[in-house]
Amino acid sequence: MASKPSPKSNNGGKAQNSTRHPGAVDGVKGRAGRILTKAAQNGTYDTSTDDETAVLVAVPDKRQADARTQEYLDELAFLAETAGATVTKRFIQRLDKPDIRTFVGEGKLAEIKAYVEHTKASMVIFDDDLSPSQLRNLEAELKVKIVDRSLLIIDIFARRAKTATAQTQVELAQYQYLLPRLTGLWSHLDKQRGGGVAQRGPGETEIETDRRVVNDRIALLKERLKDLDRQSQTQRKSRGGTVRVALVGYTNVGKSTIMNLLSRADVFAENKLFATVDSTVRKVVLETVPFLLSDTVGFIRKLPTRLIESFKSTLDEIREADLLVHVVDISHPSFEEHIAVVNDTLKDIGAADKPTLLIFNKIDQYNTEATEPEYHTGFEGMNAEDDEAAARPTLEQFQATYMAKLHDPVIFISAQERTNIDELRALLTRRVSAIHNERYPSVHPIREDEAE
Numbered sequence: 001m002a003s004k005p006s007p008k009s010n011n012g013g014k015a016q017n018s019t020r021h022p023g024a025v026d027g028v029k030g031r032a033g034r035i036l037t038k039a040a041q042n043g044t045y046d047t048s049t050d051d052e053t054a055v056l057v058a059v060p061d062k063r064q065a066d067a068r069t070q071e072y073l074d075e076l077a078f079l080a081e082t083a084g085a086t087v088t089k090r091f092i093q094r095l096d097k098p099d100i101r102t103f104v105g106e107g108k109l110a111e112i113k114a115y116v117e118h119t120k121a122s123m124v125i126f127d128d129d130l131s132p133s134q135l136r137n138l139e140a141e142l143k144v145k146i147v148d149r150s151l152l153i154i155d156i157f158a159r160r161a162k163t164a165t166a167q168t169q170v171e172l173a174q175y176q177y178l179l180p181r182l183t184g185l186w187s188h189l190d191k192q193r194g195g196g197v198a199q200r201g202p203g204e205t206e207i208e209t210d211r212r213v214v215n216d217r218i219a220l221l222k223e224r225l226k227d228l229d230r231q232s233q234t235q236r237k238s239r240g241g242t243v244r245v246a247l248v249g250y251t252n253v254g255k256s257t258i259m260n261l262l263s264r265a266d267v268f269a270e271n272k273l274f275a276t277v278d279s280t281v282r283k284v285v286l287e288t289v290p291f292l293l294s295d296t297v298g299f300i301r302k303l304p305t306r307l308i309e310s311f312k313s314t315l316d317e318i319r320e321a322d323l324l325v326h327v328v329d330i331s332h333p334s335f336e337e338h339i340a341v342v343n344d345t346l347k348d349i350g351a352a353d354k355p356t357l358l359i360f361n362k363i364d365q366y367n368t369e370a371t372e373p374e375y376h377t378g379f380e381g382m383n384a385e386d387d388e389a390a391a392r393p394t395l396e397q398f399q400a401t402y403m404a405k406l407h408d409p410v411i412f413i414s415a416q417e418r419t420n421i422d423e424l425r426a427l428l429t430r431r432v433s434a435i436h437n438e439r440y441p442s443v444h445p446i447r448e449d450e451a452e
């Protein structure tokens with residue numbers, strides 16, 4: 001993610017119209033997508049965020065530094081813009097814990113309502129997940145589309161998914177999001193399940209019926225994913241014992257750009273969050289050392305667990321890799337937090353103990369100057385959680401710190417400017433050769449020192 005995401009805004013995502021909710025299988029064109037957020041005013045169901053204006057709401061706890069809060073909101077704005085909306089206002093309310101009924105307190109809610117009515121904003125986006133009842137109450141009160149963090153991320157994934165697996169995974173996540181949020185409001189599902197009112201069992205409520213339709217759909221999607229999984233397992237087996245390397249990292253750090261550099265592949269890379277949702281695998285040969293390199297979906301803080309679960313088969317590329325290349329955007333003020341988020345997510349998916357190379361990308365954009373008053377590096381020990389401007393340590397200082405911390409080579413590159421790419425290639429070649437030689441000790445060992 002760019003360190004200052006907010007300005008490049010207004011046309012975000014519009015070109016993506018044609019890929020809206022391609023999670024269509026069996027002719028139910030994006031059904032889950034459309035029913036997820038209900039435009040309360042007119043009773044239509046649409047998650048389309050194009051050409052819409054959005055208001056952001058964050059409820060940080062009282063101890064969180066202002067700069068950090070703004071940074072989180074920058075990320076949420078970037079997500080909203082990636083989904084095609086234009087952010088017009090940010091509301092922040094500091095609370096020890098969110099209001100159980102409406103997430104924000106009564107006064108703040110009135111303030112948001114007045115703003116929404118005055119500016120005719122089309123949706124309100126919350127930086128956290130809302131409970132089903134909070135969602136309902138807010139929708140009733142504000143009378144516009146209410147979007148929480150999970151829904152926003154799922155919506156972006158839905159736009160990006162291209163392969164059958166990714167589309168099925170997204171659709172599963174959509175239905176799983178929907179299931180606990182079914183209320184009488186969603187009873188339009190009735191029309192879709194083929195049967196009429198008369199076919200309902202005695203005493204069965206509409207919600208129960210909707211729930212059954214959704215549950216059936218979830219079961220079907222899970223079955224389909226199992227089939228797809230079996231196919232890809234067979235594919236993976238046919239790759240034999242070739243060493244497998246996976247690029248992992250926070251979203252927008254440059255994974256796809258590095259993939260393209262190393263493999264001359266043509267993977268979609270752009271300055272949007274979650275440009276990559278499908279995983280891509282390419283065969284790469286560096287100095288006669290062959291390996292398979294996969295580009296994977298980026299991680300983000302508060303990534304919905306359901307989404308992680310439904311993306312199981314995509315994440316298998318990571319789980320089954322012999323070596324992880326963890327890419328970090330060093331120019332991002334929160335890059336250290338990003339590293340922690342990625343490590344936690346790797347732990348969640350059972351891939352924390354893999355050999356890992358840490359690569360700091362975007363050094364061309366790295367700036368030691370504090371550029372904004374509320375600039376905050378997040379660098380351990382370099383500045384406290386305060387709002388003071390702080391100069392960042394130099395690249396050399398970073399390098400020394402990380403070398404000492406990890407006892408491992410750490411590489412600083414710019415994929416865009418092609419700086420230190422030879423060093424990256426050499427290091428990769430060395431590591432892959434070592435894995436290869438360990439696996440096939442008697443067969444034509446690749447000399448690790450020659451690999452460079």
Ligand SMILES: Nc1nc2c(ncn2[C@@H]2O[C@H](COP(=O)(O)OP(=O)(O)OP(=O)(O)O)[C@@H](O)[C@H]2O)c(=O)[nH]1
Nearest residue numbers: 252253254255256257270271274275276298415416
């Ligand atoms: N300044 C600078 N920008 C870079 C560098 N490497 C990549 N970028 C840009 O960063 C943005 C994101 O790059 P991607 O390669 O799409 O990042 P990703 O990690 O694959 O992102 P997701 O697929 O969204 O998770 C693009 O606009 C790239 O051009 C770099 O070294 N320096």
Ligand SMILES: [Mg+2]
Nearest residue numbers: 255256275276
């Ligand atoms: Mg990518």
